[in-house]
Amino acid sequence: MGDLxxxxxxxxxxxxxxxxxxxxxxxxxxxxVERLLGTARSFARSLDREMKKLPTLRGRTVVNVFYExxxxxxxxxxxxxxxxxxxxxxxxxxxxxxxxxxxLKDTAIxxxxxxxxxxxxxxxxxGAPQLVARVTxxxxxxxxxxxxxxxxxxxxxxxxxxxxxxxLAGLLVAICGDIRHSRVARSNIHLLTTMGARVRVxxxxxxxxxxxxxxxxxxxxxMRKGLKDCDIVMMLRLQRERMQGNYVPSTREYYxxxxxxxxxxxxxxxxxxxxxPGPMNRGVEIASTIADHSRSVIRDQVEMGVAVRMxxxxxxxxxxRRHNAPRAA
Numbered sequence: 001m002g003d004l005x006x007x008x009x010x011x012x013x014x015x016x017x018x019x020x021x022x023x024x025x026x027x028x029x030x031x032x033v034e035r036l037l038g039t040a041r042s043f044a045r046s047l048d049r050e051m052k053k054l055p056t057l058r059g060r061t062v063v064n065v066f067y068e069x070x071x072x073x074x075x076x077x078x079x080x081x082x083x084x085x086x087x088x089x090x091x092x093x094x095x096x097x098x099x100x101x102x103x104l105k106d107t108a109i110x111x112x113x114x115x116x117x118x119x120x121x122x123x124x125x126x127g128a129p130q131l132v133a134r135v136t137x138x139x140x141x142x143x144x145x146x147x148x149x150x151x152x153x154x155x156x157x158x159x160x161x162x163x164x165x166x167x168l169a170g171l172l173v174a175i176c177g178d179i180r181h182s183r184v185a186r187s188n189i190h191l192l193t194t195m196g197a198r199v200r201v202x203x204x205x206x207x208x209x210x211x212x213x214x215x216x217x218x219x220x221x222x223m224r225k226g227l228k229d230c231d232i233v234m235m236l237r238l239q240r241e242r243m244q245g246n247y248v249p250s251t252r253e254y255y256x257x258x259x260x261x262x263x264x265x266x267x268x269x270x271x272x273x274x275x276x277p278g279p280m281n282r283g284v285e286i287a288s289t290i291a292d293h294s295r296s297v298i299r300d301q302v303e304m305g306v307a308v309r310m311x312x313x314x315x316x317x318x319x320x321r322r323h324n325a326p327r328a329a
Contacts, residue, residue: 021140022312023129024149025190033158033195036311040159043314044307047083056314057086060117065107065132066143067093067123072278072302073143073153077120080309089116104128105135112136117317121145139316141309147181147239153277154187156308158195160300161232164273169196174227174268175217176202177236177258177285180209180247184277185236189215202226204258206247223258227267234275235260235286251284261287273297 021027028036046054062081066074074090081088091111104123111119112135119136121129122143129142144150161168173192179185179201186209192199193216200218201208213219220226227233238247238254248254265272274286274296282288291298 020316021129021133021142022151022316023133023140023142023145025151025154025187025194027151028191028194030194033155033191036155036308036315037159037162039314040155040304040307040311041163043083043310044159044163044304047303047307052083053085054083055085056310057081057084057117057317060084060086060317061114062086062088062118062120062313063111063114063116063138064088064090064120064143065111065122066091067104067121067128068144070122070143072305073122073150076302076305077141077143077309080306080313081118083306084310084313086117086313089114105131108132108135112138118313141312141316144183147183148186150183150187152305152309152312153184154191155312156301156304157188157234157275157277158191159304159308160275160297161273163300163304164297165231167196168192171197171231172200172229173197173232173234174200174202174230175234175236176223176226176260178207178238178247179203179212179236180207181239182236185209186215188234189217193217200226200230202258204248204254223260223264224267227264230268230272232273232275233260233265233268234277235280236277237279237281237285251281255284259283259285259287260290262290265290271295275301277301 064074064077078088078090116138118141119132119138120141120143121132123145126146126148128145129140133140142149142151158168165171175185175188189199200220201212202220202223205221208219272295274290274293276286276298280286280291282291
């Protein structure tokens with residue numbers, strides 16, 4: 001892909017959020033989450049109509065910048081912006097100036113010159129969205145930064161659960177698999193515990209994130225014990241692109257102990273929902289029969305992704321933009 005050249009001093013801790021951006025679930029209060037989910041439910045209803053397009057963001061510009069491969073998230077953000085009548089521009093790292101060695105900072109400054117209202121960014125480096133927020137006037141949405149955060153995924157997961165269960169409070173949710181490398185796990189843990197759910201994480205010791213027990217979760221290294229009486233089973237894929245070294249002996253052995261199959265699922269509640277953020281590796285972290293089970297809401301997650309991202313774009317563009325001071329040449 002070329003040298004991304006995200007300099008260490010560019011990734012210093014950001015200033016406290018001013019609700020101009022969505023970079024982390026930690027940026028949101030419980031009230032913020034409730035408001036976003038309520039708006040997303042309204043947008044979800046609008047997507048069932050024959051005429052799906054709304055004038056909400058007419059005259060606004062949304063730029064999607066993806067430095068990592070993506071199908072669901074990138075297409076979901078693009079469709080969300082178009083459903084709200086925004087002008088959109090999508091940029092992939094491959095084939096762009098990144099391949100010629102341009103730094104993220106310079107790419108962001110170039111994009112900022114087009115005066116977009118929102119920049120949606122996915123990047124393999126933690127802190128990349130904060131960098132873009134500092135050098136542009138646009139509102140920033142984090143579509144995934146390294147193994148740090150993926151806030152809209154957690155929001156769409158919450159909306160999916162709510163539509164089936166009515167509330168998150170009191171539910172027992174198991175997040176299973178590669179916890180160590182998962183931004184989805186971190187974002188979901190924060191949101192679910194904030195909204196009153198109990199969270200268990202289940203993984204082999206090598207795939208548990210350091211300090212995970214301090215995040216208010218119950219930790220299990222035995223799949224059957226961890227799934228006992230759970231309301232929601234959320235599977236994660238092995239993120240080999242982030243692994244340096246051997247974290248599991250083989251995919252076959254991993255599936256035997258930590259892949260979701262009928263036997264392991266039988267430990268959860270009989271009506272437990274099955275979730276997966278995608279992309280799925282059938283036969284590695286989940287059996288094909290389970291992925292296609294009547295209790296699977298994996299397709300619902302994809303559908304709710306558009307509604308949630310519409311809600312986020314709508315919320316961030318409601319307040320007038322605050323332009324930065326002129327920058328030195």
